[in-house]
Amino acid sequence: MKIGFIGTGIMGSGMIHNLLAADYTVNVFNRTKKHADSVIKQGAIWQESVAELTKNSDVIISIVGFPKDVEEVYFSDEGILTNSHAGQTVIDMTTSSPILANRIALEAETVGVTSLDAPVSGGDVGAQQGTLTIMVGGDKDIYQKMQPVFNAMGSSINRFGEAGMGQHAKMANQIMIAGTMTGMIESLVYADKVGLDKASVIDMTSGGAAQNWSMDNYGPRVLKGDYQPGFMAKHFLKDLRIVLTVANDLNLELPGTTVAEQLYDKMVQNPEWADLGTQGLIKLYESQNDKKGTNH
Amino acid sequence: MKIGFIGTGIMGSGMIHNLLAADYTVNVFNRTKKHADSVIKQGAIWQESVAELTKNSDVIISIVGFPKDVEEVYFSDEGILTNSHAGQTVIDMTTSSPILANRIALEAETVGVTSLDAPVSGGDVGAQQGTLTIMVGGDKDIYQKMQPVFNAMGSSINRFGEAGMGQHAKMANQIMIAGTMTGMIESLVYADKVGLDKASVIDMTSGGAAQNWSMDNYGPRVLKGDYQPGFMAKHFLKDLRIVLTVANDLNLELPGTTVAEQLYDKMVQNPEWADLGTQGLIKLYESQNDKKGTNH
Numbered sequence: 001m002k003i004g005f006i007g008t009g010i011m012g013s014g015m016i017h018n019l020l021a022a023d024y025t026v027n028v029f030n031r032t033k034k035h036a037d038s039v040i041k042q043g044a045i046w047q048e049s050v051a052e053l054t055k056n057s058d059v060i061i062s063i064v065g066f067p068k069d070v071e072e073v074y075f076s077d078e079g080i081l082t083n084s085h086a087g088q089t090v091i092d093m094t095t096s097s098p099i100l101a102n103r104i105a106l107e108a109e110t111v112g113v114t115s116l117d118a119p120v121s122g123g124d125v126g127a128q129q130g131t132l133t134i135m136v137g138g139d140k141d142i143y144q145k146m147q148p149v150f151n152a153m154g155s156s157i158n159r160f161g162e163a164g165m166g167q168h169a170k171m172a173n174q175i176m177i178a179g180t181m182t183g184m185i186e187s188l189v190y191a192d193k194v195g196l197d198k199a200s201v202i203d204m205t206s207g208g209a210a211q212n213w214s215m216d217n218y219g220p221r222v223l224k225g226d227y228q229p230g231f232m233a234k235h236f237l238k239d240l241r242i243v244l245t246v247a248n249d250l251n252l253e254l255p256g257t258t259v260a261e262q263l264y265d266k267m268v269q270n271p272e273w274a275d276l277g278t279q280g281l282i283k284l285y286e287s288q289n290d291k292k293g294t295n296h
Numbered sequence: 297m298k299i300g301f302i303g304t305g306i307m308g309s310g311m312i313h314n315l316l317a318a319d320y321t322v323n324v325f326n327r328t329k330k331h332a333d334s335v336i337k338q339g340a341i342w343q344e345s346v347a348e349l350t351k352n353s354d355v356i357i358s359i360v361g362f363p364k365d366v367e368e369v370y371f372s373d374e375g376i377l378t379n380s381h382a383g384q385t386v387i388d389m390t391t392s393s394p395i396l397a398n399r400i401a402l403e404a405e406t407v408g409v410t411s412l413d414a415p416v417s418g419g420d421v422g423a424q425q426g427t428l429t430i431m432v433g434g435d436k437d438i439y440q441k442m443q444p445v446f447n448a449m450g451s452s453i454n455r456f457g458e459a460g461m462g463q464h465a466k467m468a469n470q471i472m473i474a475g476t477m478t479g480m481i482e483s484l485v486y487a488d489k490v491g492l493d494k495a496s497v498i499d500m501t502s503g504g505a506a507q508n509w510s511m512d513n514y515g516p517r518v519l520k521g522d523y524q525p526g527f528m529a530k531h532f533l534k535d536l537r538i539v540l541t542v543a544n545d546l547n548l549e550l551p552g553t554t555v556a557e558q559l560y561d562k563m564v565q566n567p568e569w570a571d572l573g574t575q576g577l578i579k580l581y582e583s584q585n586d587k588k589g590t591n592h
Contacts, residue, residue, distance in 0.1 A: 182552035183475015210472035212508035256478035
């Protein structure tokens, strides 16, 4: 089975590494070729375009940036579905819109191509170590057929339903993280302002009802002033926007997630903060706080 | 050492049980006497008033409902500080205002009484089992002197600074929980609306970056329709109001916590929901959702 892999960013490179380690033939394409150098050295085969990659592969996997990138990769003249042939399978692993996942599934079907949506979590470390969580939507038989491919990249793989449900599961996950991130940042900002020792606050929360992964992992980084991305704020903002678009279509109000989206939007608008990790949100709070001065 | 204990609710009763088990003499008072019956059977000695209890005790501990109850217990004519004598120690373990904790400390000092603020977390189970987390503010020597008393009731005991800092630590904890609770409820509401299996969503979040105690513990209860309090929504609302009062005094904006306070305020205004646990917040979302109908 020849796999075509589109997107050799931090996530894609780790995933390709593990597909090669599982003895798959992997064709690769990336908008910026030099970002594919490391996987080419490992044995991946460079393709000059998405169209060429599509023609030379049985299963085509994409993990790109934003929904507009997904649209281009699938639907443009040079795109996957314009150049695919019956019997192929496409798997979009970008965290993207459930509606777009449905559209890919429908248009794929018309050309005899099967499809899955399969966004991931677990970050660059999970991608490198093959321990990603993979949330799959789409036909059950195709999901089962693709299990060996997923197993090469992830350690927790679940199907949540038909096309789009993998993306929906990822969104439910991101809504939860919106809560833990705003909670941890506001807790640390409050602690700082009232003169609590923040390390003690992080210790305290880790043992009780306030315990959460975000505080356990990002709390200590914030303390060290380490704002490098585990997960980039601008990508999280993209996810929250997808959530709110879906929620709006369903007449569903999510006030907590809405506030998180507004905060990350303000943060990402500042060019100095746009490329920071999600824990960098504390800089927005600190700057608003500085502007107003304190009466502490 | 004779301990006077004011407040024999669910929390107080468990704590008194453990003080008796550690061989302390415990005088008790409660606004509603029958709620003290069980600890009296265990050996606690009933007192007819706060004033009488104060006169007969060396260390006076209070754990009552709201800041106004704390004020009454400490400052009324029949209250602790009006009837205390030099050399006594008072410990307010109610989750209450840091400003009020400071006022108690100052007024206690003028009558030669030492004081600590020492709110707890860990719920009724922690109170019964003597495994509470206790967050202490106040003088270091008094804190050390009271260690055996705290050890009888808790398993994780930390001092966060001078008077009021125990309450501030508890507030930092509650801000974190505001995030995990709104996140988990919105995640489950979204999951339900888009047709995801909620049990699968709870499983998924438990293994990754979205992991948190609230989802792990309250998620399964929500699935079973179990809204009985681990922690009562109206008490959580009280805590969030204290947070926002402090934040407002400090010119500190906490948009996530503000939204959580607004949501719990709406929930608690409904008499059917006022006595539910914090996970009952999902009923507010479901009712708003029902009213608007769906286009799902």
